Amino acid sequence: MKRRINKVAIIGSGIMGSGIACHFANIGVEVLLLDIVPRELTEKEEKKGLTLKDKVVRNRLVNDSLQAALKSKPSPIYSIDFAKRIKTGNLEDDIAKVANVDWIIEVVVERLDIKKKVFDQLEQHRTPGTLISSNTSGIPIHLMSEGRSEDFQKHFCGTHFFNPARYLRLFEIIPGPQTSQEVLDFMNEYGEKFLGKKSVVAKDTPAFIGNRIGIFSIMSLFHTVKEMDMTIEEVDKLTGPVIGRQKSATFRTVDVVGLDTLVHVANGLHQGVPNDEAHDLFALPNFIDSMMEKKWLGSKTGQGFYKKIKKEDGSSEIQSLDLNTLEYRAQKRASFATLELTKTIDNVADRFKVLVKGKDKAGEFYRKSFSSLFAYVSNRIPEITDELYKIDDAMKAGFGWQHGPFQIWDAIGVEKAIEMMKAEGYTPAAWVTEMLESGSKSFYTVKEGNTYYYDIPKKEQVKVPGQDAFIILDNIRESKEVFKNSGVVLEDLGDGILNLEFRSKMNSIGGDVLDGLNKAIDIAEKDYQGLVVANSGANFSVGANIGMIFMMAVEQEYDELNMAIKYFQDTMMRMRYSSIPTVAAPHAMTLGGGCELSLHADKVVAAAETYIGLVEFGVGVIPGGGGSKEMTLRASDTYQKDDVELNRLREHFLTIAMAKVSTSAYEAYDTNILQKGKDIVVVNPDRQLAIAKKHALLMAETGYTQPIQRTDIKVLGKQALGAFYVGTDQMYAGKYISEHDKKIANKLAYVMAGGDLSENSYVSEQYLLDLEREAFLSLTGERKTLERIEHMLKKGKPLRN
Secondary structure (H helix, E strand, O other): OOOOOOEEEEEOOOHHHHHHHHHHHHOOOEEEEEEOOOOOOOHHHHHOOOOOOOHHHHOHHHHHHHHHHHHOOOOOOOOHHHHHHEEEEEOOOOHHHHHHOOEEEEOOOOOHHHHHHHHHHHHHHOOOOOEEEEOOOOOOHHHHHOOOOHHHHHOEEEEEEOOOOOOOOEEEEEEOOOOOHHHHHHHHHHHHHOOOOEEEEOOOOOOOOHHHHHHHHHHHHHHHHHHHOOOHHHHHHHOOHHHOOOOOOOHHHHHHHOHHHHHHHHHHHHHHOOOOOOHHHHOOOHHHHHHHHOOOOEHHHOEOOEEEEEOOOOOEEEEEEOOOOOOEEEOOOOOOHHHHOOOOOOOHHHHHHHHOOOOOHHHHHHHHHHHHHHHHHHHOOOOOOOOHHHHHHHHHHHHOOOOOHHHHHHHHOHHHHHHHHHHOOOOOOHHHHHHHHOOOOOOEEEEOOEEEEEEOOOOEEEEOOOHHHOOOHHHHOOOOEEEEOOOEEEEEEEOOEEEEEEOOHHHOEOHHHHHHHHHHHHHHHHHOOEEEEOOOOOOOEOOEOHHHHHHHHHOOOHHHHHHHHHHHHHHHHHHHHOOOOEEEOOOEEEEOHHHHHHHHOOEEEEEOOEEEEOOHHHHOOOOOOOHHHHHHHHHHHHOOOOOOHHHHHHHHHHHHHOOOOOOOHHHHHHOOOOOOOOOEEEOOHHHHHHHHHHHHHHHHHOOOOOOOOOOOEEEOHHHHHHHHHHHHHHHHHOOOOOHHHHHHHHHHHHHHOOOOOOOOEEEOHHHHHHHHHHHHHHHHOOHHHHHHHHHHHHHOOOOOO
16 A cells, blocks of 8 residues: 555644644645643633633644744744644544544653553544654653554654754654554655655664764763863864854754753663663763753753853843853853864865864864764664664764764774774774774775665675665766866766756855856757756855955956856856756755856756845845846736736845845745746755756756747836835835945846836847846945945855855
8 A cells, every 4th residue: 555644643732743743734744733731721811701611722732832833933834824734723622633644743741651641542543554653752662652552553653853843854763563664664765755854764772873872972072071171162163064063063052952951861861771881971060960950051041051141332242151160251262273274175074084183182172072982883783773874864964964973984094093092992893893804994985876885794885775866966976077177067967967066165156167057058968968057065056256246346347347247147048048958956045146047947946945045135236147137037927917017026126125035945936036837846955966857857858949038028117117216215215225225226126127118118138137237237336335245255254146
């Protein structure tokens, strides 16, 4: 039987339950969210004359929880409209409705006795064959399944989402003693394909995989900090982006998550793994005990390892906790010679060898922390999993590590790392030595574009399963290279489809990237069937390099600047009007020029987590790479008979003038930056490139014909221009915008109105591009614009336009 999930029931509407409900709504599933009935009225309800029998009271807890989740930042939902897919209720009046769902997920408080009572209720109404799971973070699955019916146990397992459910991709699946293989296989595929997760099947051991390794790593670090007398600033400097971790690094992350959450899991591990060789590390250091007593839990209590204070002059300051005195103080700048050696190494994996060789405190810290981590993860096999790649997957998807422990070990060198470990007093598990003796010198290898891992029982390299749905650029970049320059690499994806990958700093678009894009189209038109533009960087593109624009403007080299902008425009138009289909695959930050490129592709295959927008206003200019033209064109295409056309144009104008950036790819449909019926959204970013390739190939095989440039764009001339000028005058008069903002907005208005034409007219794309370029150039000559650009450059902000 082919299972389909059309409706789920979430039992428990707390932060986790509401977050999971929102994510199922994100992917189009109907959700029934249930919680308990309140036992007493609030003061507000009493004043309204309500009773405990009123539905609004009985559903108060679930509704309040859901609304709190929907208002939280970052949002748990792709579009607020998707919240309509969630229906709420309570466990007394609505429990029978679980008979009509395909999957029941229990997300109540982490107490076994309460969970068992909930299962008692559910089993009275659940339809046999319905999937049922618990989102526990550590309660043994076998204890929850005890005493349940055979059908319940067969279809029951743990499904551990990480918080926040939308953003953290780890989805741990933990089988019970009787869970059927069919259920595990389904959960694994559904997590990857539909929920966009990294599915990892774990063993039923304390804290499973992610939290077992993650909490060990943090607790080990807490003890190392005291041992080495380090400050929290030093640790956050060493455990952030330099090693491929989040900017919040260690202590800021704990503040966000909540110290109490960390302590809860650590205490559970201290009790649950008495025979663990690192058992003592799960005991709380004294400074953590003191912070718990003082309720210094992080963001939720206003202070943790960091504290924001108001100074006498009214400004605010973030202070740091001194771990020795437990008093807050001004932050201290952390600086290490070892980190200076890595500044020119862009590839994070290449930094690890340098970091562990450091002669200063940083080098000592890395040797200690990596040695203990490597020993610990090697000893967890086969206890928590039989396959080493699952540990790496869990840490990357659940804790935001760019590289998992075994990948870091490989980057340092397996044998070199063992020498380092021995010097620090650690010994790896015996299977690591056996691996080296078997001839495998690394945990991973790449063959023909696929990743292989060392299979411990087989003592040989085995292909990591599930890769057939992926294209991993890191694995094919060298072997499938067709062309490259300083800004791009062009790879052959097979089946006649090429991929252009940006390799510039922050994937910004400069002359080398534009040259590469034109070269890619030349090659594709001559010998291939289609072109995809995709990369595996942290962001798709932060836009054009404004440093170049600034220098030309300062030197008043306007002829050269005019040619540079025209080259950008012409390259974007080639994306639209080449003889082969072009597909853009944006993800994460896709701003300015990166957005303009996407606007001009034949099709966009966007990752759900795409934050896309035309942000040029913030720099003091308008979109100059075809973005202003394209939004005018798209507004024109929405005009319908008897429609108020000016209103449609104003919506597209405001998208640029307010520098709107979508909070998800789905939200980009609302601004017409992504187009319904043409562009698509992919929830699992690992599958994005493979799906983009399929769409490029499909367009080619169904008879792609080079489009004809548009000459039928309706512009509204003076009618629109007058209305926009009145609006900017009012905004300026009300002091909502500056005089310079008004000037930028009026320039944009002139372009999108099609100039000061006396009546509605039909114009060509080139006509609008010329207006756009002229407006862009005039704004780069403005002193205020140059000041804005210079300020951004000095602040080291992303060079984007």
